Amino acid sequence: MKLLCDLSYNELSELLKEYGQPVFRAKQVFGHIVHGKELDEMSNIPKDLIKRLKDDGWRALGLSVEQSFKSAIDGTVKYLYALSDGNIIEGVLMRYKYGNTLCVSTQVGCAMGCRFCASTLGGLVRNLTAGEILSQVLVVNALNEDKQHRGVTNVVLMGSGEPLDNYDNVTKFLNLLSAEEGLNISKRNVSLSTCGLCEKMIRLADEGFTPVLTVSLHAPFDNLRRRIMPIANKYTVAQVIGAAKYYFEKTGRRVIFEYSMIEGENDTEECAKELSRLLKGFSCHVNLIHLNYVKERGLKGSGDSAIDKFRKILDNNNISCTVRRSMGSDIQGACGQLRRKYIEDKSK
Ligand code: SAH
Numbered sequence: 161m162k163l164l165c166d167l168s169y170n171e172l173s174e175l176l177k178e179y180g181q182p183v184f185r186a187k188q189v190f191g192h193i194v195h196g197k198e199l200d201e202m203s204n205i206p207k208d209l210i211k212r213l214k215d216d217g218w219r220a221l222g223l224s225v226e227q228s229f230k231s232a233i234d235g236t237v238k239y240l241y242a243l244s245d246g247n248i249i250e251g252v253l254m255r256y257k258y259g260n261t262l263c264v265s266t267q268v269g270c271a272m273g274c275r276f277c278a279s280t281l282g283g284l285v286r287n288l289t290a291g292e293i294l295s296q297v298l299v300v301n302a303l304n305e306d307k308q309h310r311g312v313t314n315v316v317l318m319g320s321g322e323p324l325d326n327y328d329n330v331t332k333f334l335n336l337l338s339a340e341e342g343l344n345i346s347k348r349n350v351s352l353s354t355c356g357l358c359e360k361m362i363r364l365a366d367e368g369f370t371p372v373l374t375v376s377l378h379a380p381f382d383n384l385r386r387r388i389m390p391i392a393n394k395y396t397v398a399q400v401i402g403a404a405k406y407y408f409e410k411t412g413r414r415v416i417f418e419y420s421m422i423e424g425e426n427d428t429e430e431c432a433k434e435l436s437r438l439l440k441g442f443s444c445h446v447n448l449i450h451l452n453y454v455k456e457r458g459l460k461g462s463g464d465s466a467i468d469k470f471r472k473i474l475d476n477n478n479i480s481c482t483v484r485r486s487m488g489s490d491i492q493g494a495c496g497q498l499r500r501k502y503i504e505d506k507s508k
Contacts, residue, residue, distance in 0.1 A: 161244045164213075164220045165193050165298065166291030166332075169341040179209060187341075193220050194342055196302030219244065222292035225299055227502070229491040238491050240502055241296060243268070247285060248502055251296050251319055253304065259313030259349075260304060264296045266330055267321025272355050273390040274376075276420060278454045279320035288321070290332035297343060315345060318353040318374070324360035334369055347371070353418065355391050356400035365410035373407050374416045374447075375400060379426045380434035388425065401438055408443065420449040421462035421470065432470045436477035446474060446481040 164172060173186040185205070192202045198220050199210050223241040226248065230237045237253045249265040270277070271284035297312055304311030315337060317323045323330045330352070338347050353374040354361060361373065377400065379385035385392035395403075404415040417439070421427045439446070448471060451461030462470075467483055474481040 162216070162218045163222045163289065163291040163295075164189065164199075164218055165222060165294050165336075166289050168336065169339060179212060181209065185209075189220075190341055194298065195305075196221065196298040198224075221298060222289065222295035223249070223299065225303070231491045233490055236491065239296075239300060241299070243288075243292060249288070249296075249320060251300065253300055253312070260311060261314040261316060262297055262300050262312045263316050263318045264293055265319030265321050266293055266317055266323045266326050266333075270321050271325060272322050274355065274378075275388045276378075276422060276451060276454065276457055276459050278456070281454075281456055284321075284325075287326040287329055290329045290336055293317075293329065293333040294336050297337065297345070301343065310343075310345075312343075313345070314349040314351075316351040316353065316374075317371070318351070322355055322357070323352050324354045324357040324364070327360055327363070331364070331367070331369055334371065351416075355389060356395055356403070357391070358395050358399050358403040361403040361407050365407045370411045370413055372413055372416065373404065373411075374418055375404050376420075377401075377417045377435075378419055378422075380431055380438055384426060384431070388422065397438065401442070404444065405442060415444045417444060417446045418449060419446055420451045421467050422451055423460040423462045423466065425459070427462040427466045427470055429469070429473065432473035433477075436474055436479050439479050440477065444480070446479055448481065448483045450484070450486050452486075 167175065169186065169190055172190055173183070176185045176189065188205060189202065192205070199214060199218070202210065223243045225239050226242040227240045228237055235255045239251045239253070241249050241251065243249065247268045249268055251265060252263040254261045254263070265288065267287050268285035269282050270280040273280050297315060301311035317330065334350065336342055337345050337350065347370055351372040351374050353376060355376045364373070377397070378388060379392075380397060382392060382396050385397055404417070407413070408415050419426070419435070435446070448467055450467070451459065453461065471481055471483060
């Protein structure tokens, strides 16, 4: 399957030129794609062009919304998308005062194997293309926009998958997302979360990409980190923090460390003190996250008092830190859980 949304405006112009189309056609077709329209919905485009594109295996978008679930508590919406090969991925739209943030997936499944995460349970199925990642934003934006407001104002690459393990597609996606002729979402409004692939963090900065970098650290000691994140066998905590510092120096953007609190594992006083020592003097921010329960994993999240105690130690050491607000708790918890449940239910 070939996707028009994988193409930049210039690439689409070239393609339509090959189909003998006038110059203005690219603008029309691109406009439809930006508003989440499939080929059959492009009313002012000649029918014979649509037919030829379809006969040649082209589609406009990489996916469609299969199901959605809205939280009665805070308006958060979870989406299940069907890809053209039948795979299912998920996304979450969170509503804040300043706008709507969409969490997008970058891979079907994930190869990283973190012990607390549901997305990685079946391993990596495949990478998503740039257009498939963009399509998540296009369809959700279209469902939520009105004349005055965009449906999606901020994007976080925190759904299933390790974005830096799919580097080429993800960086192409970042360019498509901020393209002036496209959705034109400001580069300032995009965050990328990684489990800490150091060379790729450095490459991202060197190549001039500047999303807010969110680094899933989850442990200040190498032996502990190796127990919960297999990637820690490849990179030490010192290397991960070193790459984060490099990113900050090169891009000027403050790095955020994510730390999901697991009872009796990484929530001890010793961990809080070591984390403070490691981050001292680095202008960064720590997000403490309530662990979402994943039944196959059996790990238990830390209680509020343990989290609060941990936060106070960071506070006392002048490490900027917040406990992340959990959203949409009534519509399935952890990343990846919804997709898994859907697949299980279907196979019954
Ligand atoms: N692969 C990327 C992005 C995906 S996960 C990464 O590792 O950063 C986004 C965030 O959710 C990561 O910080 C991840 O560690 C965290 N996460 C995964 N499973 C979780 C769970 N069950 N509870 C809380 N946080 C979880």
